[in-house]
Amino acid sequence: MAWIVNLQRVAMTLLLLSLSLTSFADALVGKKQISLVDKKGVEVVVGDITFYPQAEGSRYELHINHDKFKDYFLSMKEMKCLEGPELWCHLAYPYPQPHEVSNDDLSWLSHDLLFMFKKKEDFGANFWNGIYYHMQVDGDLIRGEAQAVDLNLLASPPDDLTVPPLGEPERDEIDHNKRWLPQLIIR
Template sequence: MKNTVLAPCVVTLALLTPSVGLAERHGVHLEAQDGARITIGTLDLAPDGAYTLALDDGKFSDNFLSMRPFQCLDGPDKQWCYVPYPYENARVLGDDLTDLEYDLLFVWKGVNDYGINMWNGVYYRLQPEGDRIVGTLHEMDMDRLAVPPAPGQLRPIRPVDLEVGDPDSHWLPRVVIE
């Protein structure tokens, strides 16, 4: 799977501040309601604040759904399929974590469903929590991303497009970066 995202960033969170001259690596984990985790990749931070998000190919299965390829995590009742953000993303972390949120988009489908329904989008709203970042699941219609945003509009997903997800009704309601 070649879903590696290279991005420069300015980092202000304590978690994301590497020691002078040293790079840091943080695990990126999706977490079930019972606390079970799947480590899906790493977030590497350079001393200058640039980050690289690399997903672990071995955790994902290749699927051809609704006429396009997806990399999916296979769960007991649902598949969690990665959706690389297809447009320009400034990929800068500062006062908010929105750019990183755009790098962690998924869509879910039932294991017995034939195709994918982009209505079942997963958007993790990220917040610093001590020395880590935690994201809570919000639901969204990924069809919103079918048309490129207007020139200069880097963030087409608006707060009104997101609905807080019920953690009990989803397999992986949290993302944790630590």
């Protein structure tokens, strides 16, 4: 009789493990499309990402579709920018990083999807106008909310390359009504 109780416990453990892996698998497995979303809900597809599950999360490969971006030469640097009410320039994280995420921590992906915004009439690049998408898993989607960040903080490598340098203390809330692409969706 004790073996039946033990068998039931094992079955319950496997069921709970299966349920937790299912929510993990929905958002962080396979090829997904990356869209930035404007204030009116219009999506601009900017690339795709492929997630490869591992024991502690997923490794990912990111592809930005630069065909949708225009070339700009700002502050002595070539940049790829989306054109709209503002220029929205992609600035990939410039230092080595693991390209890994988990349900609870999408920081490295946020670092790979950094942007800088500027008004078309403004001169040069203003790296203090950085955009960091704070991301969270939402069922089978990943949703990101734009936050302000000073990208000048990345002018030199962080002391510890294993820790994402743009943490909560470095980011501020923004007025989403004033920014062109305040949201991100990965599906």
